[in-house]
Structures are given as structure tokens and as C-alpha cells.
Amino acid sequence: MAQAQTEAKPVVNRTQALVWLRQMMLIRRFEERAEMLYQKGNKIGGFFHQYSGQEPVAVGSIGVLREDDYIITAYRDHGHALARGMSARAGMSELLGKVTGCSRGKGGSMHFFDVEKGFLGGHAIVGSHVPLATGVAFALKYRGEDRVCVCFFGEGAINQGSVHEALNMAALWKLPVIYIVENNLYAMGTSLERSTAVLDLRLRGATAYGIPGITINGNDIELMAKTTREAANRARGGEGPTFIEAQTYRYKGHSISDPGKYRLREELDRAMKNDPIMVYQNVLKQRGWIDDETTDKMRDEIKTEVEEAIAFAEHSEPPSLDQLYEDITVAPFIPQE
Amino acid sequence: MPLISYREALNQAMTEEMERDDRVFIMGEEVAQYDGAYKVSQGMLKKFGARRVIDTPISEEGFTGIGIGAAMAGLRPVIEFMTFSFSLVAIDQIVNNAANMRYMSGGQFAVPIVFRGSSGMAGCLAATHSHRLEAWYAHIPGLTVMMPATPADAKGMLKSAIRSDDPVIFMEHEVLYPERGEVPAGEHLVPIGKADIKRPGSDVTLITYSRSLKTTLAAATQLADEGISAEVIDLRTIRPLDLDTLLHSVIKTHRAVIIEEDWPYCGVGAGIADRITQRVFDELDAPIRRVAAKDAPIPYNRALEDSMLPSVPRIVAAVHDVAYR
Numbered sequence: 001m002a003q004a005q006t007e008a009k010p011v012v013n014r015t016q017a018l019v020w021l022r023q024m025m026l027i028r029r030f031e032e033r034a035e036m037l038y039q040k041g042n043k044i045g046g047f048f049h050q051y052s053g054q055e056p057v058a059v060g061s062i063g064v065l066r067e068d069d070y071i072i073t074a075y076r077d078h079g080h081a082l083a084r085g086m087s088a089r090a091g092m093s094e095l096l097g098k099v100t101g102c103s104r105g106k107g108g109s110m111h112f113f114d115v116e117k118g119f120l121g122g123h124a125i126v127g128s129h130v131p132l133a134t135g136v137a138f139a140l141k142y143r144g145e146d147r148v149c150v151c152f153f154g155e156g157a158i159n160q161g162s163v164h165e166a167l168n169m170a171a172l173w174k175l176p177v178i179y180i181v182e183n184n185l186y187a188m189g190t191s192l193e194r195s196t197a198v199l200d201l202r203l204r205g206a207t208a209y210g211i212p213g214i215t216i217n218g219n220d221i222e223l224m225a226k227t228t229r230e231a232a233n234r235a236r237g238g239e240g241p242t243f244i245e246a247q248t249y250r251y252k253g254h255s256i257s258d259p260g261k262y263r264l265r266e267e268l269d270r271a272m273k274n275d276p277i278m279v280y281q282n283v284l285k286q287r288g289w290i291d292d293e294t295t296d297k298m299r300d301e302i303k304t305e306v307e308e309a310i311a312f313a314e315h316s317e318p319p320s321l322d323q324l325y326e327d328i329t330v331a332p333f334i335p336q337e
Numbered sequence: 338m339p340l341i342s343y344r345e346a347l348n349q350a351m352t353e354e355m356e357r358d359d360r361v362f363i364m365g366e367e368v369a370q371y372d373g374a375y376k377v378s379q380g381m382l383k384k385f386g387a388r389r390v391i392d393t394p395i396s397e398e399g400f401t402g403i404g405i406g407a408a409m410a411g412l413r414p415v416i417e418f419m420t421f422s423f424s425l426v427a428i429d430q431i432v433n434n435a436a437n438m439r440y441m442s443g444g445q446f447a448v449p450i451v452f453r454g455s456s457g458m459a460g461c462l463a464a465t466h467s468h469r470l471e472a473w474y475a476h477i478p479g480l481t482v483m484m485p486a487t488p489a490d491a492k493g494m495l496k497s498a499i500r501s502d503d504p505v506i507f508m509e510h511e512v513l514y515p516e517r518g519e520v521p522a523g524e525h526l527v528p529i530g531k532a533d534i535k536r537p538g539s540d541v542t543l544i545t546y547s548r549s550l551k552t553t554l555a556a557a558t559q560l561a562d563e564g565i566s567a568e569v570i571d572l573r574t575i576r577p578l579d580l581d582t583l584l585h586s587v588i589k590t591h592r593a594v595i596i597e598e599d600w601p602y603c604g605v606g607a608g609i610a611d612r613i614t615q616r617v618f619d620e621l622d623a624p625i626r627r628v629a630a631k632d633a634p635i636p637y638n639r640a641l642e643d644s645m646l647p648s649v650p651r652i653v654a655a656v657h658d659v660a661y662r
Contacts, residue, residue, distance in 0.1 A: 102443070103442055103445070106440055107442065113441070120446070128429055128433060129402075131401070132402050132434060134403050134406060135404060135405060135409070136409060138406065138412075139410035162430075168394060169393065169396065172394070326444070327440050327442075327444035328439065329479060329502075330447050330501075331481075331503055334530070336612075
């Protein structure tokens with residue numbers, strides 16, 4: 001049995017906990033099925049980065065935000081979008097390049113967007129969305145609102161200049177932004193040790209800018225939630241940004257084409273033995289909040305939901321060819337041809 | 338009409354737009370306490386305060402991205418580059434985020450933002466500080482590119498740029514800042530994508546923009562003395578191009594010369610010549626000629642720098658060429 005996590009006291013009630021468990025299971029299933037569609041039948045194209053293994057980071061942190069808060073992330077974005085409440089239909093349709101997709105088939109796996117949910121996108125140039133998050137927080141402060149912007153990025157982004165420029169200004173101007181670094185140990189195939197002179201990410205992302213920094217086990221969903229809630233309270237109170245290093249692990253390669261030869265099989269097996277979804281199921285069982293019947297039922301529901309999303313996506317129309325020129329500008333677009 | 342400088346006209350445009358819309362703010366290096374590296378934002382900190390006139394650290398990529406993020410969340414930033422030469426540090430933000438955002442989000446997020454600042458060869462600034470990057474930005478679907486040549490256009494165009502719901506590259510020219518001209522007081526809007534015939538004529542169409550307008554008008558005066566009537570068109574907006582105005586003129590004159598300060602290869606004039614040729618090849622009595630900057634990095638030495646630029650003799654020679662004189 002997978003190890004129960006360290007948090008002694010629940011930070012949520014049963015209803016909320018079940019929602020989180022369900023969301024993690026949905027993300028896992030969504031990506032498993034999408035991978036099959038990619039591998040068989042050539043239905044999904046391009047770069048496809050999976051979140052499997054990291055689900056508690058997105059679900060725990062996004063789970064404590066308000067509906068009017070903003071979220072922005074990098075290209076490994078399926079999990080964050082689903083955690084924010086994007087429908088599996090909209091996500092799957094986007095993967096299949098359909099007009100019913102969350103970005104109308106123009107964005108693909110790396111560029112999920114959902115304006116209604118305050119989901120400002122998946123962004124695919126490493127680190128380039130970190131200034132965007134900071135700008136969103138600037139706007140919130142400018143208008144005197146008590147909303148926050150949560151910005152996820154991988155530990156590989158810590159070596160991009162744009163990230164440090166943004167961190168500096170966020171600290172300087174005390175902006176309501178929460179930076180969550182998902183440290184899954186590998187920037188594509190390059191380990192932290194091979195890319196980063198100072199391994200304690202807090203020293204570079206937090207200490208260097210006078211930002212409170214905290215390193216936690218990101219796979220402990222309730223710890224993730226608690227830490228994010230505290231950071232959000234600070235931000236809403238005008239105390240500025242927080243830097244959270246969430247330690248986690250990705251099960252799949254960097255993208256679908258990556259066999260992961262840069263890491264040992266044992267390392268992966270060890271991580272999978274402590275699968276965070278299994279861990280959380282056990283925690284909830286120990287609390288007496290769920291039994292096997294609950295999870296079986298949940299699993300069946302999710303299966304149906306994802307299959308229904310696939311059917312919806314497959315039956316949806318692709319964008320018509322004249323939509324090539326749509327949504328380039330707000331003003332009528334004049335192709336310079 | 339009041340006679341004011343190009344610099345003051347830009348200041349007036351920003352001031353009026355900030356007065357009418359609280360979402361508009363200006364951010365950049367030295368825009369606030371220093372009153373602007375070129376004094377374009379002079380007095381604005383005092384008038385609007387530090388909430389809306391914001392000095393940044395020297396972090397072009399960072400504050401460009403912050404502007405874009407703020408625009409995505411509903412503000413209307415004016416981001417000043419001390420010179421567009423420094424925008425090269427921020428080009429990932431401008432291209433990947435500002436220009437692409439609306440498209441890759443399927444129309445969900447607009448980026449109403451203006452990137453503005455000086456540009457061009459302005460006297461001994463050498464290779465890194467004299468760039469003219471309009472062709473780079475005009476290449477990108479999603480961006481609007483505007484370059485005013487006169488104080489009146491500077492005001493009217495910047496006001497329209499700030500009201501645009503799309504990202505605008507607004508390239509000023511350093512040598513034009515002290516130029517004076519008549520500028521309408523109060524509401525004065527120059528539409529985006531509309532060229533302006535600065536001098537009507539019938540024998541040859543001279544197409545230009547930004548600082549080269551002045552040189553081109555001087556050349557047109559000299560050509561008139563020789564009996565050649567030149568029509569001078571100021572593009573004002575580089576993208577989207579006002580092709581109709583150009584075609585209308587070329588159908589009348591049957592000859593065209595394009596005068597530009599950027600480099601010749603893949604420059605703005607190359608794109609314009611291509612589009613005119615595609616549409617009205619049969620109307621042309623001579624191949625379109627271009628007078629661009631010389632194809633070299635920009636030198637420090639003043640005489641070398643002067644030799645780079647489109648000049649009256651070079652323009653007149655090109656006109657003689659297309660007129661078979």
C-alpha cells in the first residue's frame with residue numbers, strides 16, 4: 001500500500017477532498033486516453049506533454065483559489081486546465097484540432113485557454129509566461145482588486161532571464177502573484193544537477209528578490225492547498241508575491257516522443273510506487289471518508305466522462321479553411337498578401 | 338492651429354488618452370522621474386502620479402511581458418522602449434505573446450497595447466543604437482505597425498494606437514522629436530491603415546514614411562524645378578498597408594519609387610513593390626525603384642552614416658531612372 005502523507009490534520013472537508021480526488025483521476029484518465037489517440041490513429045499531432053504524476057500540484061493549489069482569480073501555466077497544461085474546471089470535452093476537442101476545442105483548434109496541446117475560468121493559457125516558450133503572470137498581477141493591483149494570479153512553471157524555467165526580470169519587478173512592486181515551480185527534476189532530458197549551479201531553487205527565485213520562498217512536497221495535495229492558501233492570503237492582503245517550490249515527478253517523458261533514457265527505471269518505479277493519487281485515496285480511506293465502492297464508482301464515472309469527451313471531439317467539426325484568418329486581430333484583419 | 342513639436346504632440350496624445358481612460362498607463366525606463374530619456378513623457382509623472390507613470394528596471398523583456406499580461410487582464414498599457422533598438426531584447430514577448438495571443442487562444446484574449454519609442458539613425462549612435470526594425474515587425478500577422486512623420490500625425494496616430502484593441506508597434510524617429518508643425522488641439526484621430534498624400538503630383542509616385550518624408554519632399558521640390566511632378570505618399574501605417582491609395586496613385590503616374598530608412602533586402606519597400614507589381618504590373622512604365630539605407634551595419638563616423646541614408650540626390654537619381662531621363 002502506498003504511503004500515507006505526512007499531514008496529520010485534514011485541511012479540507014470530505015466534499016472538497018472527493019472533488020480533488022476525482023479531478024486527479026480525471027486528469028490521469030484524460031491523458032491516458034489522449035496518449036492512445038495520439039499513438040493509434042494519428043488523431044492528435046504535434047508536441048504533447050503529459051502531467052501524469054504531478055496532478056496534486058495543480059489540483060491542490062488551484063483548488064483553494066476563488067473563481068475570479070487567474071491561472072497561467074507552461075505547455076504541460078492539461079492538468080491545470082482540467083483542475084480549473086475546463087471540461088474534458090473542450091480539452092479533448094482541442095487535442096483533436098476541432099472548432100469546439102478550448103482554443104478553437106488553433107492552440108493545440110500546448111495552448112489551452114479558457115477566458116471564462118480565468119485560465120490564461122498554456123504557454124510554450126519556456127519562462128515567457130512568467131512576465132505575463134506578473135503583468136496580470138500588476139493589473140489586479142492597479143485596479144485595487146483583491147484577486148491573485150497563480151503562475152506555474154517548471155524548474156527548467158529558473159534559468160531563463162525573463163523569469164528573473166519578472167520576479168524582481170513582482171517583489172519591487174509587491175504584486176499579488178504566486179509562483180509555483182513544479183520541480184520534476186528534469187528540464188526535458190537535462191537534470192537539475194546538469195543545468196543549475198545552485199540547486200536550492202528558493203535561493204535564486206525567492207531569497208535573491210526578498211520574496212518568501214518555501215519548498216514543499218508538491219505531491220502532498222493538502223500541503224499544496226494549505227501553502228497556496230497562505231500565499232493567496234498574503235497576496236490579497238497586499239504583501240506581495242510568494243515563491244513555492246513544489247517537488248514532484250513526471251511519469252512520462254518530456255513529451256510523447258521522449259523514451260526518457262536519461263533517468264533510471266528504478267527512479268521511475270520508486271516514484272510510481274508512491275503514486276500521489278493512490279496515496280490520497282489511502283489517506284481518505286484512513287479518514288473513513290471513502291471506501292473501495294466510492295472510488296470504483298468514481299472511476300467508472302470518469303471513464304464514461306472521458307469516452308463521452310472523445311466521442312464529442314471526434315464528431316465535432318474541424319475549423320473551416322477560411323477560419324485561418326479569424327481571430328488574428330480584433331479589428332478586421334487584412335491579409336498582407 | 339497651435340504650432341508644437343513632434344515630441345509635445347506625442348505627449349499630448351498620451352496625456353489626453355490617460356485623461357479619458359483610467360486603463361491607460363505608461364511604463365518604461367526613465368519615463369517617470371527622469372521625465373523620459375527623450376522627454377516625451379515630460380511632466381506626466383507630476384500630472385498622473387506613480388500609479389500610472391511607472392519607471393522600470395532595465396529589463397525590457399520583463400516589462401514588455403508585464404505590459405502584455407496587464408493588457409490581457411483588461412488594461413491598455415503604453416510601453417516605452419528608450420529606443421526600438423532595445424526591443425530586440427523583448428522580441429520574444431512581442432512576437433510570441435502580443436502578436437499570437439488572440440489567435441492561439443481562439444479569440445479569447447485580446448492584447449490592447451502600444452509599444453512606442455524612438456528609432457533610426459540620429460547621429461553617431463553607431464550599430465547598436467540606430468536600428469530601424471519596422472520590416473521585422475511588419476512581417477508578423479497580429480501586429481499593427483505605425484510610423485508618424487509629422488507632429489500632427491504623431492498625435493493623431495498615437496491616440497488611435499492607444500484606442501486600438503490590438504498590439505501596435507509605434508515607431509517614432511529620434512531626429513523628428515524637435516520638429517515643429519501645426520497640430521490640432523484636443524480630439525484629433527488619424528485612422529490606422531490610412532496613408533496620406535503629402536504632396537499631389539502626376540508624373541511619379543514617391544512612397545515613403547517616417548523621417549524619409551522630409552527628404553522625399555525636398556526631392557519633390559527639386560524635381561518640380563526640372564518639370565517632374567512627383568506625388569508624395571506618406572504611408573503612416575506600415576501594416577496594414579493602405580494599398581488602395583498606392584494603387585490609385587500608380588495608376589495615375591505609372592511610375593513609383595519607394596524611399597525607406599531600413600535595409601534593402603527583405604525591407605518594407607520589397608513587400609510594397611511586390612504588392613504593387615502583382616496588382617497593376619500593366620500600369621507600370623518602368624520597374625519600381627527603391628532608395629533604402631545602404632546594406633551595412635550603421636557606422637559611427639558621421640560621413641559614413643550620412644552616406645547610408647536616402648538623400649535628395651539618390652531619390653532624384655531614382656526618379657530619373659524610372660522616368661528614363
